[in-house]
Amino acid sequence: MSHFSAQDWALFDEQGYLCIGRVASTATIDALCGRIDDIMLGRAPVDYRRMVMQLDSANGVYESAGPQSHGFKGATLAYRKIEQLEADPVFRAYMTLPVFEEAARRFYGDIAIAAYRAMFMNKPARRGTFLPLHQDRWRALDRDPQLTIYTALDRATPENGCVEVIAGSHRQLLNPQHANGFLTAEMAARFDNDPRRRKLTLEAGEVVLMHNWTIHGSGINTTDTPRRAFSVCLMDAATINRRYDRLAGRGVIFAARGDVPA
Numbered sequence: 704m705s706h707f708s709a710q711d712w713a714l715f716d717e718q719g720y721l722c723i724g725r726v727a728s729t730a731t732i733d734a735l736c737g738r739i740d741d742i743m744l745g746r747a748p749v750d751y752r753r754m755v756m757q758l759d760s761a762n763g764v765y766e767s768a769g770p771q772s773h774g775f776k777g778a779t780l781a782y783r784k785i786e787q788l789e790a791d792p793v794f795r796a797y798m799t800l801p802v803f804e805e806a807a808r809r810f811y812g813d814i815a816i817a818a819y820r821a822m823f824m825n826k827p828a829r830r831g832t833f834l835p836l837h838q839d840r841w842r843a844l845d846r847d848p849q850l851t852i853y854t855a856l857d858r859a860t861p862e863n864g865c866v867e868v869i870a871g872s873h874r875q876l877l878n879p880q881h882a883n884g885f886l887t888a889e890m891a892a893r894f895d896n897d898p899r900r901r902k903l904t905l906e907a908g909e910v911v912l913m914h915n916w917t918i919h920g921s922g923i924n925t926t927d928t929p930r931r932a933f934s935v936c937l938m939d940a941a942t943i944n945r946r947y948d949r950l951a952g953r954g955v956i957f958a959a960r961g962d963v964p965a
C-alpha cells in the first residue's frame with residue numbers, strides 16, 4: 704500500500720514541501736533523541752573520527768559557529784550539527800523506513816539512492832545559531848539532490864527556532880554562484896514580509912518532505928529545552944562531487960531495483 708496520494712504530491716509540487724506527520728512510534732523518536740545525546744556526550748559506540756561535528760556558536764551568529772570538521776569536540780549538548788549519521792545503526796534504521804524509500808523513489812525512480820548527508824541539527828536550550836535563508840544545493844555536485852527528509856525530534860516552535868520556509872520557492876535557484884546555496888543579504892531581505900513565508904511548527908516525531916530548492920532558514924532557541932532535528936538529503940547514488948572528483952555519497956541507502964537503464 705502506498706503511503707502517499709496523488710493529492711499529497713500535488714501539494715508538495717505546489718508548496719515545495721509536505722508535512723506528513725509522524726511515521727514512527729514515540730519509542731523510536733525517544734531512541735533517536737537518546738542516541739544523539741549519547742553521541743554528543745561521547746558515550747556512544749561510534750567511530751567519532753568519521754563524524755563531522757560542529758559546536759554551536761556562543762552568540763547566535765552563523766559565522767562564529769565552530770569548525771565543521773571530523774571528530775569529537777568535547778562532551779557537551781551544545782553541538783549545532785553532526786553529520787555522517789547514516790553510519791550509525793540507530794539513525795540508519797530510521798532513515799531506511801519504507802515510507803522514506805517510497806518518497807525517494809518518487810524523485811529518483813529505481814536507481815540506487817545515497818545520502819548526501821544524514822545530519823543532526825540542534826538549537827541547544829537558550830542557544831542556537833541563526834541560519835540564514837538558503838536552498839539546499841551544492842555547486843560542486845554534478846547534479847542537484849531533490850529531496851530532504853526532515854524529522855523534528857522535539858516540538859519545534861517559533862520560540863525555539865523552528866524552520867521557516869518560503870512556500871513555492873523551489874522552482875528557481877536564486878543564487879547559483881554560491882557554493883552552498885545561500886542567498887545574499889539583499890535577496891533574503893526581499894522575503895522579510897513575503898506572505899509565502901511560513902514557520903514550520905511541528906510536534907516531536909513529525910516529518911516534512913522538502914524539495915531541496917525550497918528556501919528555508921531558522922532562528923535561535925529562547926526556551927529552556929533543546930530543539931533537535933534529523934535531516935536526510937537523498938540523491939542519485941551516482942552523483943559526483945566535482946571538487947574531489949569522486950562519488951558524493953558514502954554508500955547506497957536504497958539499492959537499485961530491477962533493470963535500471965545505464
Ligand SMILES: O=C(O)CCC(=O)C(=O)O
Pocket residue numbers: 824825834839851853864865866919920921932934
Ligand atoms: O533544523 C534547522 O534549523 C535547519 C535544517 C536545514 O537547514 C536542513 O535540514 O536543510
